[in-house]
Amino acid sequence: MTEVARAAAEDPDAVLSADRVPRDAHGVPHGQPVLDRLVALLDLERIEENIFRGVSPKHSPIRVFGGQVAGQALVAAGRTVPAERRVHSLHAYFIRGGDPSVPIVYEVDRIRDGRSFTTRRVVAVQRGRAIFSLSASFQLDEPGADHADEMPDVPAPETLPTQGERITPELREKFGVVVDRPRPIDVRYVTEPPWLTRGQGPGEARNQVWMRADGKLPDDQLLHVCVLAYASDMTLLDSVLARHGVYWGTDNVLGASLDHAMWFHRPFRADEWFLYDCVSPSASGGRGLATGRFFAQDGTLIATVVQEGLLRIG
Template structure:
């Protein structure tokens, strides 16, 4: 396990202050606010620690309310909404400086048998044949207007091996619109414990990294790092269909059905390498074009 992955695991190991109150810290972010995937993952950790271990997370619904301050701790207040015979529901509010910055509702379920079907896994190249971030980003450093952007991106994603199946938006900026679809493979850079909640929380963390790329591709935009859009996550929903491991290759197949009103919608499915559909994701984000760009 590399040091960056251990740092991320430490980030998710929240301090319990009271029975239903937890405290977390933040880590380096690409932008001067808390990374949305971090606060979502930490909130899910807080919820999960108040639920019996035999009940796994099956869905979450979240809203990003205010930008998080990366220099201040985040307090997670858990409300035990329901403890039923099969399902457990939790509501979590993340608070900084006395104000809520994030709200999450999560549901957990005891394992049971039921009907089974899924959409087939789409075609995608073998992840081992794709360039690593350390190979891809430096080759395109000239597209980023701010010095040191490549290094900051690599540092922020050092805990995760994330590989693009097609050219990402920052590579094709200025080349015109493309199909609003993006695929990436990802896995942690090291083996993890078997705790299912940990794997679900790490997938939640990664799910906020690239989902809105499909919106950018539809308009030939490169993203915040290139400077031709201003963006932020607004809301986020995930459904966990089947068990999986975040330390094994997962295909994140993403597309955008719509963008309007300064917002873009991304939908996605996550598959294991052997073709099992394990997670569905939907996110809406703020996607504004700076006036200086037009």
């Protein structure tokens, strides 16, 4: 366990206590120190050969953020796989809400080690009960057919306001602690944020944001993939909510991630801008489905995501 990870395990907010931490106009921390804390949270403690332990930041809401547990589970899987084999897909289920005050134990099952592919299964456990399960497949690089969708034509991220600049005093009063969480990911909305369009009636079932890790990440491809997995759970279901003109915390909406799948197509850096283009093809039975595509700023398609979420609108 590294010194940074050990400090995070003892006090996940310790890196934010220094006066040098950048803050937006509302006093919310962002930038490299906040990203360093996310990296520390992903640097799991190895307990046994196939058992790891992770923690959550103190600022977490009543449940562990889904992107965090997905990222940590993928770290656990990746640390049992040779570095030359890159993760190309994951499939996960959110089983129970995680308690951020309790460490999470990740148990890795080495399903298969083949000549080209490696398969791992991870179960995240709290208080003796599974809260999350993940299967991931890793592959040696090899040549093959190559084609991809083109990136939508959207404004450059530098021309768009930050998430903090979008938050008005009225929204701060409604969202409270939610908008005061430190932001390791810089998010720039291309489409209007659903919290600004709520109350205007049904809209298009689409959500587009530019994202990047808010600082510099180490040159570790697995870490970049895990940060992308973390970010993938942040705005994906916004495309479902936009279709119905509602939003979490401001309307009578109950929701949670149910399952999550990702396919990683090409190498990338998560500390460079990527477009997250999300649409919702369907919502029914108290559930909403969303699909997302990640594009690097040069237009390269780097990953695809599909998630179904619980969506109960009162």
